[in-house]
Structure formats: structure tokens, C-alpha cells
Amino acid sequence: MIKKVKLKLLRSIQNKQLNVFLLFLFLAFVILIFSKLSKSYTNTMEFRIEKINVPEEKVILDNSDSILNITIKAYGFKWLDFYFSRPKIRVDFSKDVFEGSSKFVWTKSNSRRLSITTFAKNVEIIDIFPDTLEFNYDVNLVKKIPVEINTNITFIPGFDIFNGFSITPDSVKVIGPKDIVGAIDYIETETLVLEDVKKNIDKTIKLKLPKNGNIRFSDQSIHLKARVERFTEGSLKIPISIINVPTELRIKYFPKEVTVMFYTSLEHFKSVEPSDFKVVCDYGKIGEEQSFFVPELVGTSQFVKSVRINNQHIEFIILK
Template sequence: MVSENTKNKNPKIKSFLFFLLLATLFWFLTKFSRDSEATLTTTLDYINIPDSLVLTNDNVKEITFDVSGNGFQLLSHKLRKTSLKIDVSAYYKEEDSIIVLPLQDIQKLILKQLNLSDIKNISETELMLHLDKNASKRIPISLQSHISFKDGYFQKGKIKIMPDSVDISGPSEEIDTITFIPTQLFKRKDVSKGLTETINLIKPQNKKVVLNPKSVSIRIEAEEFSQMTMEIPVEVINLTEGTELKLFPESIEITFDVSIKDFGNLTIDDFKIICDFSERIEEGSFMIPKLIKHPENLQHLELETKKVEFLIFK
């Protein structure tokens, strides 16, 4: 049950809070209706830059200044983010690499765009805009990938990147240092069939560099392979006239992985192993065999014999 004392206290508390709120409101209105001074910060937004030019990264991005005025006006400026637009084309003259805006021009822009009447102590006594030529060139794309294939499957041919190069444009000093554009890392495991994917390109850190396109497609072909062994005769080149040799061995076994569809189509004529007599190792009487001809679509080619010994018959 609510006591009589509690009932008497509630109206008193409500009255106290009302008058406290009223006093705070009067204080707020009195304080902010007076003229005062504040420091404001505004970002600079450079617009209408000629197509052949870009602004370098060392240009001023914001300025501060002191402003006098009604407290409510200053509070509204403090609470919202302001931006000062600088029309570059209005100040640019052909072949300029630097544009200078004097203090008077900066002051006029602030007063007009931000609707202020009295400012002072502008942080920049003059505004210097540094320009660079907007260069462009076409450079190759570098695929960053980690791809593994299912057991018995291998990649068929090269990975196709479409397109294989990209147009970049931006400040010439930045463009000149870029020689390729990498893709984001592409990962796939246990690939056993052809696949096509779209991958985004990694944009240079300089925001003024523009890529076209911003992504590429890649195509990966996979085929089932099987191991095969063939014995290929050894051919000696650069043999001096009148010299006859006996080779040990006279033919070399090679092993490789070949796609299932090509398994029955290979012949000895598709391969060639040579030993160069002019590069023979006199001490030990042997030569190093080299496989100089084979179909390009084979995987893991290996010669079972690493050297060929010889006897000379005169």
C-alpha cells in the first residue's frame, strides 16, 4: 500500500524536474543565441579536372579556419561535415603543372559555399594544386593461383586468361612503375574437369589509377592421364669424320604421363634423343643424352638413363 508521504513527494519531484529542465533550456537558449567564435574544418573537393590531367597525392585535403557568428549557426556547422568545392578548370591554364589559389580566393569560396559572413585565420595562406599528366598503357595480367588436380588428372595446355592484359590510366609517375596487374588469389583442389571462373584484379594502392576491365575470366582444362613407357634410339651428332662409336646403351627408355585419348597415337618418330660428341666427357668416356623432340601435351617426362657410355672404333 502506497504511504501518504510517498504521494506527497511525487508532485514535488516532478515540479523540481520541470523547473530544472526549464532552467537548462533557458541557459541553452541564452548561451547559443550570443555571438561567439569557433574553429571549423572542411574537406576540399576538387572538381572539373581536365581529362588529360590528374591531381597528385600531395595536394591539401582539408583546411581549418576561425569563424564568428550566432552560436546556433556555429553548432550546426560543427555537427555536419562540410566540403569546399574547388573548380580546377576555372584556374587551369594550358601546360600548368601547378595552380596557385591566393588567400583572397580561398576566403571568397568559403564565405559563398558555406554561407558564412566572417572568417579569419585560414590554415592555408595560399592553395597550391599539383597536377600530373593522365597517362595510360596496356600491361599484362599475372594470375595468382594455387591449383591441384585429382589423382590421375593433369592440366591440359596453358590456363587461358581472357583478356590477358588490362588498360590502366592515372598519374604518369605512378603508371610508369607498374609492369603487370595481379589477380586475386585463385584456389582450387581436386580439379578433374574443365572450369571457367571470373576473378577480380588487384587495384594499385594509388586511388587515382583506373583499371579497365576490373576482372577477368580464366579457363582451365583438365584431362585424365595414364603412364606410358617407350624405348627411343640414341642419335649421335657432331661426330668427327671417320669415327665409329659403340654406344652403351643404344636406346633409352623414357616414361611419361599421356592423356587417355592420345595413349594409342604415339610412335617412336614423335621423339628424338641425341648425344653431342663435341660435349663428350673424355674421362669416363660418356655423353649426356638430351631429349630434344617430344609432343607438348606430355607430363612428367623422364629419361631412365642419365648418361651414355661409348667405345671408339678407328
């Protein structure tokens, strides 16, 4: 029993000694780190350029300079700060540059202002490379470009839209370099997918805009509206006219009229008249030894959305 107590006491003393040793080791490490960080170091770092106050009528091209290598003398604490959050170098186009031929130019002579606006007082700029930055620019072109909508819409049977879609805006103002904006002919929307529609459509759709930082767009989306109505089918008997028959020939044909099927809204159904349609058979389009015409619809009603002719063959004989 006495031996066990002695053994426990010995282990306790040893553990306390180990803990004290680890504590002193940690304190020594912290003191060493603080000692290192308190010293001044000189090193070169790469900084990206942040362009501000660029004139609106100019656009900076992608092939412009965008990096400065700066040799800095600073305390270790500051270098640690740079490691975790490397600042960007701001170039103010209203103060820091002068305009040349198709480019803005920044020179090393602005390093004093750079040290004031970007770095703390205890940071010394030793050198900057390159000593000149050139920002190529182009004059903006302003162009209105039409919007093309993409839809995948299905309606419940008996419902449809008659007057099509209304989109606002129907065009987008694009501002950017001439060579880029001039190549854009239209802007597409993302695809609007709707199923079993029977109510009016009123949706906002995003535009599929080119990913190019050199161009700006007046709108990011468009508003699409459509009136959904009840629809029905109807049919009318329309007489046939034969055209382009040589004067020396007489044609006998059958039937004399065809059935025209049309699809329209209930609102417009009573406005559809037989006189709105015109069906012809063109003698000039028949082939050799062909004994029938193919009727063509050359006139239709403004009140129908779609129309078709039921009869596809009109038999005929030539009388001499």
C-alpha cells in the same frame, strides 16, 4: 497505525517536491542551452578539400594542398551542425581554378562562390587561410600492362589441362602519372585455390591493384577459363644419336635406344609418334674418365604436356 500513514504522506510530499525541483532544473538547463546556441560565435575550423571535375587527362598528385582553415561567424546551432557533420570544401576544377605550370591554382577571391555553394546564408566567412591552394598535377600515361595469374590448383588423378589457361582480359589499361605507371611491369591476380578438380574451370579472379589514388585501372578482375581433360601416360622407344664425336674416334655405346615416358590427354594420345622425339648424347659434355653419356631430349611432340627419359646413363667405350 496513524503514525505510519502520516509518515507515508510526508514522504510522498517530499518526493513530489524533489520531482518538481528536478523538472525545473532540467527546463532551466534547456533554456540555457537554447540561449547559448541562439547566439552568434566566431571560430576557425579546418575543412578538407573535395576535388571535382578534374580534367581526365590530368591527375592531381598527393603532395597537393588539401586543407583550408576557415574563420566563420555563425549561430551556435550551426556550429553544433558542423561538429556532427563537418562539410568538405568542394573545388570545381571547371570553374574555381586556373591552370599554371604543372599545377592548378585556387585563390581566396573565390570565397564568395564558396559561401554560396558550401555554407548556408546565415554563415559568414570572416577569413580563409591559406589564401591560395596549389594542386600539382602530372599528365596521365596510358599503358597496357600484362596480367600474371596466381593459381594453386590440384586435380583428381587422371585429370589435367592441356592448353593452359585462357584469361580475359590478358592485360589491363592503366592511366596515371608517368613516374608511377612507368614503374608497373605487370599486374598480379589474387591466388585462385581449387582442389580435386575434374571439371572445366570458369572463374572470375580479382586483381591485386596498387593502392594509389592517382592511378586508374580499366579492370578490377579477370575471367579465367580452362578445359579439363582426362590424361594418361604412355611410353615409346626412341633411338639415340651421338653428336660431337671427334673424327679420329669410334664410339660403341649401349643401349642404342631409350624409353621416353610422356604425359598427354586421351584426345591427343594417338597423335604422339616416335618420330616426334629426338634424343642425343653429346660427346663434348663428358668429363675426364667418364664412361657414360647422359641422354638429352632435344626434340619432343607438340601433343604431350610433359616428358621424361627413363634411362639416365648410356655406357660407351672408345674403339681405337
